[in-house]
Structures are given as structure tokens and as C-alpha cells.
Amino acid sequence: MGTFFQADHLVMQFGGLTAVDNFSLTLQPGELVGLIGPNGAGKTTVFNMITGSYTPTSGEVIWQDENVTRLSVHQITARGIARTFQNIRLFNDLTVMENVMVSMHHKLRSYFWEAMFGLPRYRHESRRIREESIDYLQEMGLAHLANEKASTLAYGQQRRLEIARALATRPRLLLLDEPAAGMNPLETMELAEMVRGLRKKYGLTIFLIEHDMKFVMGLCERIKVLDYGITIAEGTPGEIQKNPEVIKAYLGEEKNA
Numbered sequence: 508m509g510t511f512f513q514a515d516h517l518v519m520q521f522g523g524l525t526a527v528d529n530f531s532l533t534l535q536p537g538e539l540v541g542l543i544g545p546n547g548a549g550k551t552t553v554f555n556m557i558t559g560s561y562t563p564t565s566g567e568v569i570w571q572d573e574n575v576t577r578l579s580v581h582q583i584t585a586r587g588i589a590r591t592f593q594n595i596r597l598f599n600d601l602t603v604m605e606n607v608m609v610s611m612h613h614k615l616r617s618y619f620w621e622a623m624f625g626l627p628r629y630r631h632e633s634r635r636i637r638e639e640s641i642d643y644l645q646e647m648g649l650a651h652l653a654n655e656k657a658s659t660l661a662y663g664q665q666r667r668l669e670i671a672r673a674l675a676t677r678p679r680l681l682l683l684d685e686p687a688a689g690m691n692p693l694e695t696m697e698l699a700e701m702v703r704g705l706r707k708k709y710g711l712t713i714f715l716i717e718h719d720m721k722f723v724m725g726l727c728e729r730i731k732v733l734d735y736g737i738t739i740a741e742g743t744p745g746e747i748q749k750n751p752e753v754i755k756a757y758l759g760e761e762k763n764a
């Protein structure tokens with residue numbers, strides 16, 4: 508069997524700062540893995556290296572047997588890795604459904620010309636895109652808001668719409684950057700259910716960053732812990748909570764607080 512996903516000894520330096528040092532991760536199809544650590548630990552930088560936003564100083568990213576380390580964001584998305592961002596990035600003036608449809612368009616060849624000439628294939632594709640968009644919205648509990656402007660959505664709903672937009676690129680690997688940030692406990696619980704549902708329905712592998720420990724511990728099968736760019740622990744939620752390095756880092760934090 509080949510390599511599904513492997514990040515191998517990734518290093519990211521910014522000037523004199525080593526934001527991430529020797530980060531390695533292997534994912535098997537269908538896994539749900541978490542990445543945790545204090546602010547500034549390097550979590551988002553890991554996502555940026557995997558998704559082509561940053562070219563690592565050293566190390567490699569292998570995706571479905573291909574070295575994708577130096578590919579662009581666009582090329583990586585096209586190969587089936589999608590992400591959401593810590594800061595919401597929606598098109599506020601478009602409707603909820605249009606936000607999802609826009610994400611799908613890059614998949615469609617000749618879409619522009621066919622739309623321009625009103626060809627039957629365009630009309631057919633256009634209907635298909637609508638149906639598929641509604642499917643993603645349904646999964647995220649947003650179908651009833653399809654025709655509302657994105658800007659009118661509540662904060663938690665906007666976060667879910669971001670996930671629907673990521674799904675619209677038809678990924679096999681989905682990276683979520685603090686999906687529960689700003690959500691209340693009920694919304695967070697519902698989100699966990701949705702993430703489980705997505706994995707099952709679309710056969711996704713999910714790698715997520717999150718500060719909400721209850722969410723991470725309840726959802727992820729395996730967790731990696733970063734502190735100052737260094738991986739200090741890796742294991743099941745139970746193992747992480749008992750890990751001496753994690754406890755030490757956490758207690759150090761308490762003392763400084």
C-alpha cells in the first residue's frame with residue numbers, strides 16, 4: 508500500500524524564529540486527528556505548510572504518493588486537500604448557497620464559455636451544482652438559509668458555512684482551523700456531531716486545530732501537542748491528558764498566568 512498522507516520533518520523558519528520544528532504526521536484514510544497547543548505554538552503554520560500557503564524551510568509533504576511540498580494552494584486544493592481558516596473568509600454580499608457554489612466552480616472546465624453561450628451542458632451543470640451545494644448545506648444544518656446573505660448569518664452559522672465551502676472542493680482530506688471558536692457549548696456539541704457525520708458521508712480524513720479541549724478530546728482519535736513549534740506529545744485523548752510533558756507545559760503556563 509502507498510502513502511496516503513505524510514508530513515515528514517517539516518521545519519518553518521521566519522528570520523531567526525523557528526515557528527515549527529521537525530513536525531511529522533502520518534494520516535490513514537478516515538482518521539480524525541487533532542492538533543493542540545497554546546497560542547503561537549505553530550499550529551496554523553503547520554496547516555499553511557500542508558496546504559501550500561508556506562513552503563517549508565525543510566521537510567516534505569507526501570499526499571497520495573506524490574510529493575506536494577512545493578505545489579501552490581490551488582494545486583493542492585485540486586488534489587483533494589481543503590481547509591478552513593481561523594478568521595472567517597466568506598463573501599458577505601453573496602447568498603449562503605452562492606458562497607458554496609463559488610467554491611465548486613474551479614472544478615468545472617469550460618464553465619465560463621458554456622455559461623456565456625447558455626449551452627445545455629451549462630444548464631445541466633448549473634442544476635447539478637445547485638443540488639450538490641444544497642447537500643453540503645444540509646449536512647451543515649444551513650439548507651434553510653440557502654438564499655440569505657452570508658453576512659446575516661449568526662457567527663456559529665458562518666463557521667459552518669466555511670466548512671460547507673471547503674466540502675464543495677470535494678476534498679479527501681479536510682483541515683479545520685479552530686472550527687468551534689466563538690461557539691457556545693450547544694453549538695460546539697452539534698458541530699462535533701456534524702464533523703462525525705461528514706467523515707462518514709464523504710469518506711473524509713480530518714485533521715483539526717482546536718482550543719476547546721472537550722471538543723478535541725471527545726472527537727479526535729489521536730492528538731498531537733505543539734509547544735513553541737516542538738511536538739511534545741502524541742497519543743489518544745486519554746494518553747495526552749496523562750502525558751507528563753503536557754502536564755508540565757500546562758502547569759508552566761498556569762504559573763506564568
Ligand SMILES: Nc1ncnc2c1ncn2[C@@H]1O[C@H](COP(=O)(O)OP(=O)(O)OP(=O)(O)O)[C@@H](O)[C@H]1O
Pocket residue numbers: 521524526544545546547548549550551552553593
Ligand atoms: N508569515 C509569518 N511571518 C513571521 N512569523 C510568522 C508568520 N506566520 C507565523 N509566524 C510566527 O510563527 C509562530 C507560530 O504562529 P502560528 O500562527 O502558527 O501559531 P498558532 O499555534 O496557530 O497560534 P494561535 O493559536 O494563536 O493561532 C508565531 O510566533 C507567529 O508569530
